Amino acid sequence: MSIEVRNISKRFGNFVALDNISLEIPTGELVALLGPSGCGKTTLLRIIAGMESSDTGQVLFHGEEATHVHTRERRVGFVFQHYALFRHMTVFENVAFGLRVKPRAERPAEGEIRERVTRLLQLVQLDWLADRYPSQLSGGQRQRIALARALAVEPKVLLLDEPFGALDTQVRKELRRWLRRLHDEMHIASVFVTHDQEEALEVADRVVVMNKGRIEQLGTPDEVYSAPASPFVYRFLGNVNVFRNRVHGQWAEVDRAEQAGKDEALAFVRPHDIEIQRDASPGALSAGVLHVQAIGPLVRVEVEHQGEIFEVELTREQHQALALAAGETVWLRPRNLRVFQGDRMVSAQTFDLGAGI
Amino acid sequence: MTTKKHRVLPGFGLSLGYSLVYLSLLVLIPLGGLIARSAQMSLAEFWAIATAERALAAYRVTFGCALLAAIVNAFFGLLVAWVLVRYDFWGKRFVDAFVDLPFALPTAVAGITLTTLYAANGWIGQYVEGVLGYKVAFAPPGIVVALIFIGIPFVVRTVQPVIEDIEPEVEEAAASLGATRAQTFVKVLLPTLFPALLTGFALSFSRAVGEYGSVIFIAGNMPMVSEITPLLIISKLEQYDVAGATVLAVVMLVISFVLLLGINLLQWWAANRHSGRHVDAGVQA
Secondary structure: OOEEEEEEEEEEOOEEEEEEEEEEEOOOOEEEEEOOOOOOHHHHHHHHHOOOOOOEEEEEEOOEEOOOOOHHHHOEEEEOOOOOOOOOOOHHHHHHHHHHOOOOOOOOOHHHHHHHHHHHHHHOOOHHHOOOOHHHOOHHHHHHHHHHHHHHOOOOEEEEEOOOOOOOHHHHHHHHHHHHHHHHHHOOEEEEEEOOHHHHHHHOOEEEEEEOOEEEEEEOHHHHHHOOOOHHHHHHOOOOEEEEEEEEOOEEEEOOHHHOOOOEEEEEEOHHHEEEEOOOOOOOEEEEEEEEEEEOOEEEEEEEEOOEEEEEEEEHHHHHHHOOOOOOEEEEEEOOEEEEEOOEEEOOOOOEOHHHO | OOOOOOOOOOOHHHHHHHHHHHHHHHHHHHHHHHHHHHOOOOHHHHHHHHOOHHHHHHHHHHHHHHHHHHHHHHHHHHHHHHHHHHOOOOOHHHHHHHHOHHHHOOHHHHHHHHHHHHOOOOOOHHHHHHOOOOOOOOOHHHHHHHHHHHHHHHHHHHHHHHHHHOOHHHHHHHHHOOOOHHHHHHHHHHHHHHHHHHHHHHHHHHHHHHOOHHHHHHOOOOOOOOOOHHHHHHHHHHOOOHHHHHHHHHHHHHHHHHHHHHHHHHHHHHHHHHHOOOOOOOOOO
């Protein structure tokens, strides 16, 4: 079952939560809505679920108009950040709820309900907790029950609002992998909201990066990480160094700061895309080493160029070969950078770092 | 070797002792005196007074009206609390403040006001009695009206915080699972509210059983029809029949205690059934 969202806009008073959003999610795809808080990602999810109404635009399920269909008829499975389990019901009854409230004609027989709930509890590997109450479960267990409850009604789409937001790192990692597996078994379209870039990049087939009610970029995790479409995406996904430039036609020049005007541009380079050299070469920037720190498998080097601080990440081998120490002067050579003027990308690869020489 | 058990809150012995002394002085000793006084007569005498026709009628009126009023209050109190928590409207703060008025208003004032309103020539009474032909003031329905008035804040104030605690997400979850509004209310909200509602009901009921001031103005106080037990006790006292008054008091005391104990047990059961407090909650994975 595919989901399509067309030209959705939503305001809360003067605040524009969603600004003309269009998005298509085919069956079988797991999509992450990623963005900082207040970017409209949860509102979009709630509009898809029918829990919020949009000011303009349409929601279509499998090509059929669903904009004004009530939540209970949309057949969406919704998972909340804080689980929203029914605390007066056992785990079993929580999962069975969706089946028990069906109209009499559609309601499965008691035996079938029992069988289906047990199967779902086995799927989330918690069948041994069937008689417990939610208050007796850990956060990770509660969220798995919430998911089993959502799946009980055989939803056509699965929507998850920061599903792992309230859990600790270890449980989160485990549940992520598990959600991915589960999704692949179900053959439905799933959308989950997160502000955690790692989560989005790790789990999703496609990532929708949102900011201030608009979609900044839509692409595979690799696309949004290695080819960000805007300065915002660069900054939001991972660490990045920003060089100020002036653009002359095909060429950009690093920081002749006093002349910066309308032709000013920003060049973005990931910390691991900067090479450190001992010797000067054309196009390299001189920089002073401020600080060297080993973090797990990586070595982070802080360098200073014309009063601005940049971060470079080296592998341990690279660092051993270079043997950098604080106070040294080195030369930086970016391997992969993208230049933006405002929000527009310009002359991505042709770049002259002449200022350093 | 034994180690002294330390508590985070000190002074358990002192505070418990103080509570017991205080409770004894204010509650247990007067009640004990009551029972001691009535114990001076023989069982047959006691029984005769306690089951006199007029007394039986008074019990019926007192407990029947109180029960009816508490049921009505449980229903409308829940509604008022719901509206106050869930909706925003102009003047909400005022309505919220109005709810507490029956707490503060002298009950006699309430009784006189309600009597004036519901009397045959009153603002409301002229329609109820004139058009519907139903007598409210100076009849048992008047008692119920007065008891509803004084009892409603108990329900609203006990249920309100519990409604505030229910996350709207729980209702959204129910809706996304296909539940109608009615199913969500009956299967999800009501069970969550039930213990608090029961508390509110019990408070409202016990307040109504003991109410005197407002009822005597509106009831008409006809023996066998609209005479409440507290009034009967007073009239016995006015005739210097202290023993008779004590007997009725003891009967009321016993009935009230049994009813409240029952409600409390029900409440305890409802609160514990779902919280899982009775099972070891230390399951973490």
